Amino acid sequence: MRDFPMMTTGNKLAALLLLTTALTVPGVALAQSMAPLPQSDDELASAVQDEDGEEAPQTDPEGDEYQEPEVSVPGGSIIVTGRINRDPMRNSTQVVSVLSTAEIARTGEGDIAGALGRVTGLSVQGQGFVYVRGLGDRYSLALLNGLPLPSPQPLSRVVPLDIFPTNVVASSLVQKTYSANFPGEFGGGVINLTTRAVPDESFVTVGGSLSLNTETTFQSGISYYGSDYDWSGFDDGTRDVPPALQVYFDSGMRMSDVPLDSAQNINGAPITQADVAFQLGNPNLILLQRIGDVPANWSASLSAGTSFDVLGDGVLGVVFTGSISNKWRTRDITSQSVLADFTLDNDFNDLVTDNRILANAMLGIGLETGEHRFRFTNLFIRDTLKQARLSVGEDYQDDDSIQQQQTAWYERQLIDSQLVAELQFGALGVDLRGGYARTDREAPYEYTFTYVRDNSAGPLGDKFINVMDRQTGDAAVVFSDLKEELWSGGIDLSYELFGGLTVTSGFAYTDTLRHSERREFLFNAPTSFPDGIGALRPDLLLGDAIIEFYDIGLIESTQSDPAFKAGLEVHAGYGKVNWEPLTGINIDAGVRYEDAIQTVNPVQIFDVAGGSTASTLLENDYWLPAATVTWAPTEDLQLRASASRTIARPQFRELIFQTYYDPETNRQFNGNPLLVDSRLTNYEVRGEYYLGGNDRVSIAGFYKDIENPIEAFSSFSDNAQLTSFANAPQATLYGAEIDAQYAIDLMNLGGFFQSKQLALFANYTWTNSEISVDTGDTTLLFPGGPTPASNLFVDGVPLTGQSDHLANMQVSLEDLDRLQQFTLLVSYASERVTSRGTSGLPDIVEDPGLTVDLVYRQGFQFFGSEAEVKLEARNIFNRRNEEYQTNGTDRIEINSYDVGASLGASLSLTF
Numbered sequence: 001m002r003d004f005p006m007m008t009t010g011n012k013l014a015a016l017l018l019l020t021t022a023l024t025v026p027g028v029a030l031a032q033s034m035a036p037l038p039q040s041d042d043e044l045a046s047a048v049q050d051e052d053g054e055e056a057p058q059t060d061p062e063g064d065e066y067q068e069p070e071v072s073v074p075g076g077s078i079i080v081t082g083r084i085n086r087d088p089m090r091n092s093t094q095v096v097s098v099l100s101t102a103e104i105a106r107t108g109e110g111d112i113a114g115a116l117g118r119v120t121g122l123s124v125q126g127q128g129f130v131y132v133r134g135l136g137d138r139y140s141l142a143l144l145n146g147l148p149l150p151s152p153q154p155l156s157r158v159v160p161l162d163i164f165p166t167n168v169v170a171s172s173l174v175q176k177t178y179s180a181n182f183p184g185e186f187g188g189g190v191i192n193l194t195t196r197a198v199p200d201e202s203f204v205t206v207g208g209s210l211s212l213n214t215e216t217t218f219q220s221g222i223s224y225y226g227s228d229y230d231w232s233g234f235d236d237g238t239r240d241v242p243p244a245l246q247v248y249f250d251s252g253m254r255m256s257d258v259p260l261d262s263a264q265n266i267n268g269a270p271i272t273q274a275d276v277a278f279q280l281g282n283p284n285l286i287l288l289q290r291i292g293d294v295p296a297n298w299s300a301s302l303s304a305g306t307s308f309d310v311l312g313d314g315v316l317g318v319v320f321t322g323s324i325s326n327k328w329r330t331r332d333i334t335s336q337s338v339l340a341d342f343t344l345d346n347d348f349n350d351l352v353t354d355n356r357i358l359a360n361a362m363l364g365i366g367l368e369t370g371e372h373r374f375r376f377t378n379l380f381i382r383d384t385l386k387q388a389r390l391s392v393g394e395d396y397q398d399d400d401s402i403q404q405q406q407t408a409w410y411e412r413q414l415i416d417s418q419l420v421a422e423l424q425f426g427a428l429g430v431d432l433r434g435g436y437a438r439t440d441r442e443a444p445y446e447y448t449f450t451y452v453r454d455n456s457a458g459p460l461g462d463k464f465i466n467v468m469d470r471q472t473g474d475a476a477v478v479f480s481d482l483k484e485e486l487w488s489g490g491i492d493l494s495y496e497l498f499g500g501l502t503v504t505s506g507f508a509y510t511d512t513l514r515h516s517e518r519r520e521f522l523f524n525a526p527t528s529f530p531d532g533i534g535a536l537r538p539d540l541l542l543g544d545a546i547i548e549f550y551d552i553g554l555i556e557s558t559q560s561d562p563a564f565k566a567g568l569e570v571h572a573g574y575g576k577v578n579w580e581p582l583t584g585i586n587i588d589a590g591v592r593y594e595d596a597i598q599t600v601n602p603v604q605i606f607d608v609a610g611g612s613t614a615s616t617l618l619e620n621d622y623w624l625p626a627a628t629v630t631w632a633p634t635e636d637l638q639l640r641a642s643a644s645r646t647i648a649r650p651q652f653r654e655l656i657f658q659t660y661y662d663p664e665t666n667r668q669f670n671g672n673p674l675l676v677d678s679r680l681t682n683y684e685v686r687g688e689y690y691l692g693g694n695d696r697v698s699i700a701g702f703y704k705d706i707e708n709p710i711e712a713f714s715s716f717s718d719n720a721q722l723t724s725f726a727n728a729p730q731a732t733l734y735g736a737e738i739d740a741q742y743a744i745d746l747m748n749l750g751g752f753f754q755s756k757q758l759a760l761f762a763n764y765t766w767t768n769s770e771i772s773v774d775t776g777d778t779t780l781l782f783p784g785g786p787t788p789a790s791n792l793f794v795d796g797v798p799l800t801g802q803s804d805h806l807a808n809m810q811v812s813l814e815d816l817d818r819l820q821q822f823t824l825l826v827s828y829a830s831e832r833v834t835s836r837g838t839s840g841l842p843d844i845v846e847d848p849g850l851t852v853d854l855v856y857r858q859g860f861q862f863f864g865s866e867a868e869v870k871l872e873a874r875n876i877f878n879r880r881n882e883e884y885q886t887n888g889t890d891r892i893e894i895n896s897y898d899v900g901a902s903l904g905a906s907l908s909l910t911f
Contacts, residue, residue, distance in 0.1 A: 071098065071171050072194045072375065072420060074146045074181045074431065074492055074506065093578055093588035094628055095177040095640060095686060095700070104169065139187025139648050139680075145194055145377060147418050147435040148183070148510055150486040170196045176702075177684055178626045178644035180574040180590030181492065181506060186646040187680055187704075197366030197375050198317030199305035207908030209870075211297045214878070215900030216330040221294040221353035222388045224407045225284040231326060233357030233384035239409060239444040241479065242279030244271050252607040255521070255556040273553040277523065280477050281542030285445045288388055288405050294353065297904075299325035314369030322361040329354045331881075334893040335391070335666060337721065340839045342887050348393030348402070350666060355386040371424035383412040387663050401453040403464045405538065408446045408663060414439045431492040431506075439484045446478040446661065449538040465534035466541060468525035468552070473534060475523040475541065476557075478661075484514040500580035504590070508572045514652050515603070517563035518659065522555040558659075561612050563603035566652045570596045576626075589627035594647075596620055600655045600673060614657035614782060616673045622647055640686040650675040650710055654725040657782055665883075665895055667714070667721040674780035676727055679707040695742045703734040709771070711800050713792050713836035714844060721894070723835055728793045729777040733802070735767035755817045761810040769799040797843065798833055805830040819859030819868060827851045834883060844894050847882040851875050866910040874902040 142149055175182070176189040183190075212218070227238035241249070248271070251260050259270040301323035310316045333350040360381040367374040389406040418435030451464035452472045466473030492506035523542065529550055534541070546552065556562075576590020600616040626644035633639065653660065656671040686700035708727040715722050740762045746753040777789040798804075809826040829848035837843045856871040883895040 071173055071192070072145045072422070073143075073173065073192050074433065074490060074508070090638065090688065090690060090696075092175075093586055093630060094175050094179050095642070095684065097174045097176075098171055104172065141183060141185055141190040143190060143192045144379070144416065145375060145418055145420050145433075146192060146431075147420075147433055147488050147490075148486060149414070149416065150437050150439045150484040150512060150514075170194045177628055177640075177642040178624075178646050178682060179588060179628070180576045180592040180624065180626050181504065183508070183510075183570070183572065184592055184594045184622060184624045184647050185649055186644075187648045187678075187706075195362060195364050195375075195377050195379070196305070196319045196321070197364050197373075197377075198315055198368055199307055199319060202306035203304065203910055205301075205303040205908055205910040207299075207301045207906060209297075209299045209904055209906030211327075211872075211902055211904030213297070213329065213900045213902045215332075215898050216294050216328050216353075217296050218293045219330060221291040221328070221330040222288050222351060222390055223291055223353055223355065223386070224286065224288055224388055226386060226409065227284070230355070230386055230409075231357070232324075233359055233382055233411075235409070235411075238282070238284060241444065242276070244275045244279050245479075247271055248276060249519075252605070254559055254606055254608075255554055258554075274547055274551070276521075277542070277547050277552055277554055278544055280445075280521070280523075281539070281544070281547065282445075283539035285407060285409075286447055286449075286542065287537070287539045288390060288407065291353070294328045294330060297325070297327040299323060299327075299906075301908075310367070311369050314367060317364075317366040317368075319364040319366070320362065322359075324359045325357070327356045327358075329356070331897040333666070333895060333897040335393075335895060336892045337894075338841065338885065338892050339397075340841065342841065342890060342892075344396055344892070346393055346395045346397075346402070348391050350389060350391045352387065352389045352666075354663075357384045357386075358382070373422045375418075375420040375422075377416070377418050377420075379414065379416040381414040385410040385412075385663060389666070399455060401455060401464070403451040403453070404448065406446070406448050409444060410663060411442045412439070413441075427496040429492075429494040431490075431494075433491075434489040435487075437486045437488075439482075441480075441482040443478070443480045446480070447538070448474070448476045448478075449541070450474045451534075460531050460535065463535050465531050466538075467529045467531060467534040468523045468541075469527070469529070470522065472531075475538070476520060477523075478518065478520045480516075480518040480660075482514065482516045484512065486513075487511045502578045503575070504578070505575040506573070508570075508574075510568070510570045512568045514566040515563070516566070516652075516656060516658065517603070517605075518558055519556065519562050520558045522557055524553045524555050525550060559606070560610055561602050561614055561657055562605050564600055564614075564656045564658055565603050566598075566600040566656060568596065568598045568649070568652075570594055584632040586630040587627070588630075589625075591626070592624040594622050594624065596649070598649060598655075600652065600671075612657075614673045616650075616655045616675070618649070618677060620677055622679075636690045636692075638688040638690070640684070640688070642682075642684045644682045646680045646682060648678040648680065648706075648710070650677070650725075654710060659722075667723055667895075669723045672725045672780075673782045674785070675710060675725060676708055676780075678709050678727070681705040691742070693743070697738070697740045699736065699738045701734075701736045704732065706731040706733065706799075709799060711771070711793065711836055712834070713838050715838045724781075726779045726781060726787075726792050728771045728779065729774065729789050730772040731769060731799055732772070733767060733769040733799065735765060737763065737765040739763040755815050757814055757816055759810075759812040759814055761808075761812075763808055765806040767802055767804060767806070769802045770796050771799065772796075792836060792838060797836075800833045800835060803829045803832040803848070819857060821855070821857045823855045823857075825853040825855065827853075837885065842885050842887055844883060844885055847884075849879045849882070850877070851879050852877055862909060868908045868910075870904075870906045870908075872902075872904045874904070875899055876901050 171194045173192045173194070174189055175192070178186045227236040229236045247260065248255070248258065253260060255273065258276070259272040301321070303319075303321040305317065305319040307315050307317040331350070331352045331354075333352060335348045335350050337345045339345050358381075360379070362380070363378045365376040385408075387406070387408045387410070389404075389408075391402070391404040391406075393402050394400075395402055414437065416435065416437040418433070418437075421430075421432040423430040423432070449466060450473050451466045453464045454461055454472075466475065468475050488508070488510045490506060490508035492504060494502055494504040496502045533546065533550070536543075536546070540546070542552075572592060572594040574590055574592035576588065579587045581587070596618070598616065598618040600614075602610075602612040602614055604610075622645075624645050624647070626642070628640060628642035631639045652671075653669065654671050654675055655673055657673050658671065660669045661667075662669060682702070682704050684700060684702040686698060688696060688698040690696045707730060709731045710725055711728050712723050712725055715724075740760075742760045744758040744760070746756040746758060749756075771793050773789050773793045773795040775790075778786045779789045779792060781787045805828065807826075807828045810823060812821055812823040814821045828850045831845050831847045833843045834846045835844040852875070854873045854876065857868060858870075859866060859868050861867065878901050879899055881895070881897050881899050883893075885892045885894060
């Protein structure tokens with residue numbers, strides 16, 4: 001058995017009992033993938049110096065070199081120098097969690113969002129948005145190598161982390177207490193991803209995987225043909241803007257001004273609305289097709305790296321990774337809505353099949369020479385979603401039956417290039433960071449066709465018809481495009497004045513520019529359009545003969561505000577000190593100054609301006625102090641206290657007065673240009689007890705006061721849910737979290753267990769939040785202006801996105817001599833509000849529930865090369881997705897469906 005310094009058998013049993021009564025989560029084990037967890041501090045310290053007194057590489061007791069995770073953050077390393085134990089959670093001056101490559105691998109997740117969902121107090125919502133302590137994504141900051149990232153998602157300024165595969169990331173750091181070297185938009189925490197740079201040795205790894213889902217794979221689904229290359233996530237040109245429509249876009253005229261006398265079509269005549277409509281009726285993009293057996297999911301990856309000795313004592317490393325995945329998901333969704341008296345307005349069943357293709361590539365070049373490190377990272381990610389939806393339901397107000405179909409194609413792309421230099425000149429440290437990133441999101445040809453059956457006794461009373469008049473059916477197509485560019489740079493200087501006192505200062509600059517355009521066209525039939533023709537399927541309804549004979553025209557419904565440009569420019573400077581006045585006491589304190597200008601303005605698309613007033617101008621500057629005091633009264637006990645002030649700015653999507661459709665939730669969003677910044681005051685106290693090696697228990701309490709928090713609220717009309725945003729007057733959030741990690745050697749059991757250990761990880765977070773609304777409080781809504789806050793918010797209700805309870809458990813049986821792991825992962829999140837109800841309706845609530853996963857990893861030799869096979873079972877108890885409204889008696893399903901269990905197998909070979 002390993003030696004646990006200063007621990008009796010009773011103490012160990014008590015610690016183990018504490019662990020078994022808590023739910024677990026992945027901890028911060030810093031072992032390599034095929035190495036055991038580091039053992040006791042004494043064993044670690046014994047390798048710090050060699051027999052000549054020189055510093056030697058740290059090793060674990062089995063003789064493998066101990067490798068701390070690679071972390072790149074503004075202001076330099078997070079590790080406090082001068083300590084033997086290198087666990088960053090223990091030795092950082094702030095409250096951090098770090099997932100190393102080994103920890104990420106243990107979870108078996110394929111993307112970083114999934115792996116981070118196992119960290120204390122973190123939850124994943126929607127498609128890859130990571131929430132810290134239940135606060136929304138607007139309160140979470142994501143960085144790559146210490147630099148910000150633009151989002152390829154119009155519904156968020158925060159990048160969804162599920163687009164980052166785990167093979168491009170060397171470590172993931174989560175810091176929950178604010179320090180002045182990070183941007184001031186720090187509500188719940190910062191997530192910093194560090195990419196791989198200099199490999200220890202040359203390698204080539206190839207891998208592939210197959211997986212299936214019980215609700216999707218080999219089951220019936222729906223799709224549409226699209227183009228020949230859809231399987232790759234790229235279009236072959238089928239979805240390019242058609243020529244006639246492009247001429248209209250370039251003309252500066254409104255659709256009501258068509259025909260365009262100044263533009264001639266191929267026949268030499270002026271372009272008419274019919275010319276545009278003819279080119280919008282491609283059957284390959286419209287006609288829904290049933291898939292008898294939805295195929296299995298698959299992925300393939302390639303990673304390679306090498307390093308060279310250069311400049312005498314330097315090492316130059318090159319790392320390349322690339323992967324592609326093709327995944328399917330079918331959802332059978334119950335979607336309902338109610339009226340103000342909570343009687344049922346409509347009841348729909350939506351069958352949705354998503355085909356998601358994710359491709360990525362990263363090229364990293366790293367140079368380490370002496371005490372200097374350089375990192376040049378180039379990242380490309382393309383995330384494509386091909387979606388088909390068929391909805392059938394009842395409109396109880398009109399006694400009609402509705403059938404609606406939608407086809408869509410969403411392209412999201414991120415290109416990021418950044419250069420980081422971390423230099424050390426004796427006591428002076430210099431960090432230089434610069435980067436350019438661009439995201440694009442295109443959604444061409446979003447089609448919606450609505451058919452109505454009036455259930456009358458007439459000749460067509462039992463038929464679904466669409467006469468394209470917005471009363472008895474409609475047909476629409478949307479083209480949307482988003483481009484965002486982000487320039488960022490910074491310099492950080494740190495100097496150790498004398499032992500125990502280091503001063504750091506820095507300057508950072510970011511300039512974000514976004515252009516967003518959405519053009520919706522409604523096909524408009526004359527009143528003489530026959531009901532019998534309206535019974536044709538969508539591709540025939542938009543056939544050339546129908547359009548020409550019945551003079552089908554177009555109405556642009558978005559011509560009031562079709563395009564916006566938005567910007568956020570931030571200049572920031574900070575200074576902080578890290579001081580250890582006495583052994584065991586550390587003070588990290590500083591202040592950050594930020595000056596920011598945030599704008600949103602309509603773009604004049606038409607020659608004649610529309611007179612829109614949907615603009616935003618926020619000019620603010622802030623002083624943001626932060627301090628953390630750490631005290632280690634004994635070798636094994638560490639206490640922390642921190643306080644800070646931070647901000648949260650409105651996201652672009654929350655400001656832009658433009659409708660977006662979210663394919664994940666099947667709802668529309670519209671911004672509010674009158675939002676203002678939120679201001680946060682944060683406090684935290686924490687106790688950490690280290691049991692030896694990496695075994696530990698920590699408990700913390702936190703409190704946040706939020707001025708003007710931004711909340712989502714929803715209303716229902718025309719069988720659709722519309723979500724917008726408003727500032728609530730005030731909110732508080734407080735809670736506690738416990739985190740534990742423990743490893744048990746099993747070698748005394750002999751036989752199969754002789755080289756095994758049982759690694760236990762657990763955490764639990766309890767959070768309570770309340771919105772405060774007093775009589776006379778107002779909020780601003782566009783275009784009306786001041787509105788009583790009580791119209792939107794109820795005093796005492798929780799913040800949106802916040803679960804009262806978050807818990808995770810991980811139990812891993814691991815071999816200490818080779819790669820062999822069997823891991824049980826359990827995650828639980830209690831109910832949380834996704835949107836405020838309006839007009840006296842209750843809030844919309846999501847119930848994430850309990851998820852149980854199993855992951856098995858086995859390494860072996862394959863013709864002299866290292867190989868790894870991974871088997872995984874996800875959501876084995878088939879947790880449902882449940883989103884609903886309830887008045888305590890009746891329950892209305894907003895977005896509820898069976899998720900299904902997933903089974904997968906993967907194989908990788910390293911040469």
